[in-house]
Amino acid sequence: MNTITLFSIVLTVAAYGLARLLAVRFSSPLTTPVFLSTVMIILVLAGSGITYQDYTPAKEIMTYLLGPATVALAVPLYHNRDVLLKKAAPAFWGLTAGTLATVVSAVWMTKMFHLTEATAASAAVKSVTTPVAIEVARMIGGDPALAAIFVMIAGMFGAMFGPWLLTVMKVTDPFARGLSIGTTAHGIGTAQIVQEGSLQGAVSGAAMGAASIFTSLVLPWLFPLL
Amino acid sequence: MKNSYLFVAQISFLWLIYQFGLFISEFFHLPVPGNVVGMIILFLLLSLNIVKVGWVEKGAQFLNKHLAFFFVPIAVGLMTYTSLLKESGLALAVMLLGSSIIGMALTGGVAQLLSSRHSKKEKGEDASEHHHSI
Incomplete structure (x- = not known):
């Protein structure tokens, strides 16, 4: 392992640890760990002249457990299975309405602002988890790299402001909150809302999975109609 | 150990x-x-x-x-897109954030409305000895 990789790993772990401490001490959207640690790392990398390419080997090592960590969401899901089964119908309708509204409004707004067709196709997939977003974006004529960026921004936004916005909109039911975050802000939102409660985390993880299935089935025929 | x-x-x-x-x-x-x-x-x-x-x-x-930790190295990738975000940043921000807010409100609102209706209905039907199931 070279020095830059080692430095990148130490930096990332330290930034994450610090952001978590700050999040506990000063609770605010700006201290959302995924946002704050990303900003700190980008500033340090830019300041020390390390490019994202130099950082990539460290990224590969550190994201090695992302797959197993997503699989691990099955455990809170299992613990909350009774609630989930009982609320299958509200969950289905909420997820369907929310996903369609996100896709349609994103595509219409890209057209309103005269952005390119490829931007619209990349924006249409922004609510779902990255691997699905990239595949579906490719299917409907989007740019996979741009789609990945939009996914990241949607996730960050959901993690930072989602819980607060839901409270403002008087969505207080923990089940509905988890569903809303998982549907619109995938894993990044889930990572945040799981801190609010195990039920929210479980529902969010399930919604993330369901939204990715729904999107990959519906978008290829819906997108050309918009 | x-x-x-x-x-x-x-x-x-x-x-x-x-x-x-x-x-x-x-x-x-x-x-x-x-x-x-x-x-x-x-x-x-x-x-x-x-x-x-x-x-x-x-x-x-x-x-x-620590699920959030695993997304941090990926999010650092945003640093390679600063020029794009500067160019059409405002339009992109309105589109991305606007559609997210619409999606969040609808998902959460519909789910909360339907589940509160459902539990009210269930309470009502408890009296008549059977559960309403979906």
Whole structure:
């Protein structure tokens, strides 16, 4: 392992640890760990002249457990299975309405602002988890790299402001909150809302999975109609 | 010491299920990524009592708690797109954030409305001796 990789790993772990401490001490959207640690790392990398390419080997090592960590969401899901089964119908309708509204409004707004067709196709997939977003974006004529960026921004936004916005909109039911975050802000939102409660985390993880299935089935025929 | 072995064993087991999920997803050309397939597989194994929840609980709790960490190195990739974000940043921001807010409001609102109606209905029907099921 070279020095830059080692430095990148130490930096990332330290930034994450610090952001978590700050999040506990000063609770605010700006201290959302995924946002704050990303900003700190980008500033340090830019300041020390390390490019994202130099950082990539460290990224590969550190994201090695992302797959197993997503699989691990099955455990809170299992613990909350009774609630989930009982609320299958509200969950289905909420997820369907929310996903369609996100896709349609994103595509219409890209057209309103005269952005390119490829931007619209990349924006249409922004609510779902990255691997699905990239595949579906490719299917409907989007740019996979741009789609990945939009996914990241949607996730960050959901993690930072989602819980607060839901409270403002008087969505207080923990089940509905988890569903809303998982549907619109995938894993990044889930990572945040799981801190609010195990039920929210479980529902969010399930919604993330369901939204990715729904999107990959519906978008290829819906997108050309918009 | 025994605990840390247990911990590593549990995370390795989750890793195995993840690999199996990847394999299933690719083999059947599913529109669902391997990590979500793995999540569904583990949920089924737990529900069917083939895997006891104690076998994975400690490792899963740790990974759930630090799920955000694994997204940080990926999010750092945003640094390569600063010029694009500067160019049409405002339009993109309005579009991305606006549609997210609309989606969040509808998902949460519809789910909350329907589930509160549903539980009211269920309470009402308790009196007439049967449960309403969906």
